Amino acid sequence: MKFFLDTADIKQIEEIAAMGLCDGVTTNPTLIGKAGQDFEETIKKIASIVDGPVSAEVLGKSAEDMVTEARDIAKWADNIVIKIPMGKEGLKAIKTLSKEGIKTNCTLIFSVAQGLLAAKAGATYISPFIGRIDDIGQDGMELIENLRIVLDNYGLETEIIAASIRTLAHFEQCALVGADIATVPSDVFSKLWDHLLTDVGIARFDKDWEDYQNSLK
Numbered sequence: 001m002k003f004f005l006d007t008a009d010i011k012q013i014e015e016i017a018a019m020g021l022c023d024g025v026t027t028n029p030t031l032i033g034k035a036g037q038d039f040e041e042t043i044k045k046i047a048s049i050v051d052g053p054v055s056a057e058v059l060g061k062s063a064e065d066m067v068t069e070a071r072d073i074a075k076w077a078d079n080i081v082i083k084i085p086m087g088k089e090g091l092k093a094i095k096t097l098s099k100e101g102i103k104t105n106c107t108l109i110f111s112v113a114q115g116l117l118a119a120k121a122g123a124t125y126i127s128p129f130i131g132r133i134d135d136i137g138q139d140g141m142e143l144i145e146n147l148r149i150v151l152d153n154y155g156l157e158t159e160i161i162a163a164s165i166r167t168l169a170h171f172e173q174c175a176l177v178g179a180d181i182a183t184v185p186s187d188v189f190s191k192l193w194d195h196l197l198t199d200v201g202i203a204r205f206d207k208d209w210e211d212y213q214n215s216l217k
Contacts (some may be wrong), residue, residue, distance in 0.1 A: 042072070
């Protein structure tokens with residue numbers, strides 16, 4: 001499973017990328033707005049840091065507006081992927097962009113039907129939102145599992161980006177059920193390498209070493 005960061009924070013991206021753990025980045029206008037950054041400048045900067053895909057979302061509502069916007073954004077860097085919201089207009093835009101060789105990430109997927117439609121339209125990636133599905137009392141992980149089955153059944157090459165990941169359990173379950181990618185907020189990502197028993201083990205090792213050194217005196 002590949003790891004994407006779901007953020008627009010340049011410092012956080014640089015830190016995780018330096019560890020070799022950032023295979024790509026997903027962003028949206030909300031994340032960039034919260035960071036108080038310019039959209040184009042931020043996307044170009046992220047694309048220069050990360051070798052993998054960088055998703056940049058369009059704001060247009062009609063297919064025509066989305067396509068026009070996407071063509072411009074795609075010129076900013078070779079590794080940019082255009083993030084398109086699910087819907088009739090979005091599917092039209094994805095089909096057009098796919099024919100032009102522009103990679104797309106169909107976002108706001110909440111059902112197998114939506115994911116299958118986006119894949120058939122030519123989406124490079126689909127982004128089902130686990131956490132938001134859990135919020136309405138359904139099982140977000142079941143959607144990931146079912147999408148994996150459907151895409152494999154029909155040999156569709158679209159990759160599944162598990163989005164709206166909120167916990168370590170979400171992350172681990174995505175790996176178990178076969179998500180191609182997990183896009184993780186930086187506050188969750190920083191918890192992935194932590195474990196109470198690891199901390200206890202390090203503390204015990206340090207104490208044992210200190211006792212051994214004292215025994216030599």
